[in-house]
């Protein structure tokens with residue numbers, strides 16, 4: 693079969709979009725907190741669950757999350773994966789480990805890179821601590837946290853975190 697008769701199975705069509713992100717009240721509060729090195733969760737007015745970042749309403753009750761609480765930058769690994777596939781918009785050397793982390797005081801997990809230990813040591817229930825960029829580099833971005841790394845605290849038993857898995 694000549695090249696001109698071969699079926700076209702793939703085309704590349706680069707697209708570039710610029711847009712202005714309007715975070716809304718709850719996300720703005722979260723981003724302003726991050727700018728100061730604080731992780732602010734929003735507590736549901738009805739059930740009390742704490743979301744980080746909060747979107748302004750509880751996904752379970754649809755009630756507002758009016759109260760903001762400063763959360764710890766320590767947490768527990770709920771689940772994780774080792775990424776070996778490159779992505780154009782992620783500037784992290786392969787392979788890397790990303791995890792769902794339940795910050796202390798939160799009721800929803802938060803995604804973060806895990807570094808500071810071999811992948812083989814990352815496990816569900818492992819306690820981790822945020823490693824922040826130098827304060828002079830802080831911006832309105834969750835990128836202020838470079839990664840999470842293990843701390844010396846004992847693992848959390850699966851029974852205590854299974855509802856978040």
Ligand SMILES: [Zn+2]
Nearest residue numbers: 736739750753
């Ligand atoms: Zn609720």
